[in-house]
Amino acid sequence: MTLRLLFCKSHIYIHKSKDSKDNLNGFIIITNERDSQGQDAVLSWISATALDAQQMNWLFKKEMVLVGDEKGEEPIKNVKMNSQILNIAKSGSMGSFSISLSSLYSIEFRNPSPSGWWYGSMVIHSLSALEDSTLPVLFFHDNLCPSTKRRQAILKKSFDPFADTGGIYWGGIDLRNKIGELVDLQRTYVDKSVWLINATLDDLRNFSTNNLTKANVKGEGQDDDGSIISDELWSKWEATKWSVMSQIANATSKTGSFVSSLVKKHPIVKLVEQNRENRYVKQMLENPRVQEVQDDFDSAKIYLAKWALGVKEEADRYQLNNQLNETYRKLLTNDLGIDFTGDTNFSPLELNKAMQRSFPLTRPKWESFFDSQGRLAITVTEVKDYIFHGGVEDMELRKEVWLFLFEVYPWDSSKDEREQILATLNESYQEYKNKWLFKVSSFDDEEEMEREESYWNDQVFRIEKDVLRNDRNVDIYHNNTEDGKPAVTEESTNTERTEEGHTQEVAPEQEDSSDHWTIYNPHLLKLRDILKTYNIYNDNLGYVQGMCDLLSPIYYIFQDETLSFWCFVKFMDRMERNFLRDQSGIRDQMLTMAELTTLMLPQLSEHLKKCDSSNLFFCFRMLLVWFKREFPFKDVCSIWEIFLTDYYSSQFQLFFMLAILQKNSQPILQNLNQFDQVIKYFNDLHNTMDWNDLMIRSELLFIRFQKLMNFMDRREEQHGNVQGEDIVTVSSDGGDTTTAATSGVELHEVDSNGEEQPVTNRVLPNHSQHLQLLLQKKIIIQREPPRTHDSVK
Missing domain, CATH: 1.10.287 (Helix Hairpins)
Incomplete structure (x- = not known):
């Protein structure tokens, strides 16, 4: 077992009494085993009196190595730890102690007095109340600590005394930054000196924390402890x-x-x-x-x-x-007709939960979810709550999280089991790929072989045509060259900015060349190979335009052929219904969308009917490929991972579509009255919508829908299924239903004067199976029937 020393700072005192002669001097260190996660790191305080001269000199030397050289030499990240010193800390000699970071609940970092009247200090709060009683307050004597003084000198030389601190520099900031690298550390709003470690979502919501990595602001906008003063x-x-x-x-x-x-x-x-x-x-x-x-x-x-x-x-x-939350809250309240009264409205807690989306899933937080064997230590619902309400922080972390969301890795698997699964998947993928790579055929009849060969060639042509058109504004797909980089020619080139923000030189297009259909880009080639292999895997379905749209973000994240293939397979389990030859799957979703709009946005539904748009045809493309072409590429990744949680419903994409309709309802009601106008309006929404705002509205619309369905069930139990027994009242602005009743009832709306008026030709769906399915989290799977000669034209 190899131990690493990650952090060391000297002259950290325990003040046993008011008399300075009783102070205990010591070192605070952070250690970890090699190749272990940051959650396993151990925080220790070691009394100087428990160390001999050689051990103290070793710690002083390593402390300076870890902080870096005053001349600008980069600090070393870690050094091999002296196990004897760590054993002293574990033994508790002379007040020494050790505690793992995963056992901590919070740490208070109390800033020193700017005038020097008191030292900066830290108070450790563990998850165990019993342990808390034994952990002393630690004081940072920065005037004696060599690493702190060197750090101050480096900051002065760079003329940036507030760098990486958010306020006046002191020794506790170094420790806080290091802990923030190892675990999820969040500052609380209630007490700005308190930082939560691996906090639950409930803790984060209750404490209203600020992000540790929040951008620095100018010094004149800060108070003494570096916190931002709100103007x-x-x-x-x-x-x-x-x-x-x-x-x-x-x-x-x-x-x-x-x-x-x-x-x-x-x-x-x-x-x-x-x-x-x-x-x-x-x-x-x-x-x-x-x-x-x-x-x-x-x-x-x-x-x-x-x-x-x-x-x-x-x-x-x-x-x-x-983050003007109160103003935004009022805006939502107005747009959605929220009044916090009645059986089908929201509680303030539900509104706050939907609005609070500022806690993305970070790598330290993700790693804190697993135990030493790599098994999930919290419930799957808790993990999905993080993802649904905050998303995944970056593309690198998505490589791990998405394997669980697609259930390529079972949620209850261990690290060793996942390694075995990966080995099996690699082998299985190669077997499927070899079937087309080496043209393995199972047909003995020559005529049948010719027919299959013709079918296969047609599939390959369709795949390659779509792959060549796929996301060419994204950096890795942009250049159709063998290395994926811009082609260098003698002709003039121009500069283009990709969707990811990278600037690159682009050679002139050569679409007129004889081989413009040839794929050279290595990433496009892998997209093609994955789609061809899926065609072997799911032989009945074949390739349908739009599948490449679904694969592209998956491959962009993993950039691994095998992992991308199996994630795509799992994705297609739920998306195959969108591509059935008889279009029954997407038709069911369109019917569900129409019924949902009728129920939740009745005034808009009536208006769309007058515009000959009651079939919601303009929603077709959005639902087919999950809004892939309506939002920027990276926003699509954020939207998809929320859908993949099935946190509320396995068809949450329909509520996202409903939120788009709700957000655009007033401009449509007041300005558009023709089918062509509606189609053009929605087609032009491309890259103009705020997905985060729409997701908040989606959640609130689902909660309203769920309460409405429950209310209808309760009323039916109480009064029985009597035709036309009750009245459903809806808001007049196309917002939401406020009260509901049993099946087969007449709809009324509230006009601008607050009076109820009947809505003609409108009846609440009678226990619609489509609407009932919206309440389930289980994925709806529809398969293409076996392929025949006549089924493929």
Whole structure:
């Protein structure tokens, strides 16, 4: 067993009494075994009186090595630990102690007095109340500590005394930063000196923590302990500004009706409106000048709708980015019609939980979920809560987390079991790949072989055509060259910025060359091979356009052929229903979406029916590939991992779609009235939506839907299934249902005067199977039936 010394700082005292002569001097160290996780690290305090001169000199030397050289030499990350010294700490000699970081609940870092009246100190709180009583307060005598003084000299030389500290530098900051590298460390808002270790989501929500890695601000905006002072006047001014802008947007939407009325006063438009069915008028409409006027009229309405929504989007985004939670809360309350009363409304706790999405899953937090054998030590639901409400911090961590989300690795597996699973998957993948790589055939009949060969060639052509068009704005797919880098030619090149923010030189396109269909890029080649192998694995389904869209983000994350294949296989278990030849799977989702819109957004549903858009055709592409083409590439990864948790429902993507409809309902209601206008409006939403805001709305809409369904069930139990017995009341702004009743009931809406008015031709779905399935977390699987000669054309 090889031990590593990760941190060391001297002149850390225990003040036993007010008399300084009673102070106990010592070293604070952090140690760990080689190749073990940060959660296993041990924090120790060792009394100097328990060490001999040689051991003390060894610790002093290593302390300086770990802090770095004053001339700019980089500090060493760790050194081999002297096991004898660590044994002294474990023995408890002269007050020494050791405790693992995973056993800690929180640490208080109390800043020193700027004037030097008191030392900085730390108070350790463990998960065990019994252990807390034995852990002393540790005081940092920075005026004596050589590593702290060297660090101060380095900071002074760089003219950045506040670097990496968020305030005045002292020795406790070095320790805090090191602990933050090893475990998940979060600062609390309630007491800014308290930092939680591996906190649960409930702890984070209760303490309202700030992120450890929060960007530094200028010194004049900080108090003595480095915390940010909120400028209330500034916050109020900004909140007021965006509130006014939001009102302007609403007013503009309403102004759209006024502008439309002005346009309608044009004599040609008036004639058209009054005599639209007259054959002479129809003939006149074919005149190019008349069409131009009509097109201008339609374009103006769409423009106004988009402008109004754009201002509201900017207001919403500002509230989220600047954490003006109370203002954003009011905005949500207004948009969703929340009043916290009635059986189908939200509690303040539910609203707060949905809004609180500022705790992403970090690597230290992820590692804290597993025990020494690599088995999950908390419930799967707790893990999914983190992912659903905060997402995964970065692409590197997704390589591990997504293997569990796709259930390539079982949630209850150990580290050794996962290694065995990976070896088996590698072998199995190669077997499937060899079947097409070496053209292994199971057909004896020559005619059958020819038919299969023709089918296979057609599949390969479809795959390669889609792969070549796949996400070419993403860095690893951008250049179709053998090394994936820009081709160097004598011709001039131009500079292009990829979606990931990288700037690169791009050679001129050569689409006219004879081999423009040839794939050279190594990553595109792997996409092709994975899709061809899946075609062997799932021979009945074949390749359908859109599958490459689903594979692309998976491969981007793993950049490993085998892992990407098996994640794709698991993904297709739930997504195959979208690609069935008879389209029954996607049709069921569209029907569910229509019923859900009817129930949750009745006014919008009625308006879309008048626009000949009641089939929600504009949702088709979004649902088919899970909004892959509506959001930036990295946002898609964040959206997908939330869907994959099945935290509320295995069809949560429908509530995300519902949130898009709800967010855009007012511009549509007030400005659009034609099928083509609605289609164009939604097609133009590409890369304009804030997915984080939509996810908050999705969660709240699901909670409302779940309560509504439960309410309907309770009413039926109480009163029986009597046709037309009760009335369902809905908000007049296209928001949400506020009260509900049993099946087969008439719908009413509340108008602007607060009076109920009947909504014509609307009946609440009678125990719709589609809506009931939205409440289940189990994945809905639909398979393509066995392929026949006639099934593939």
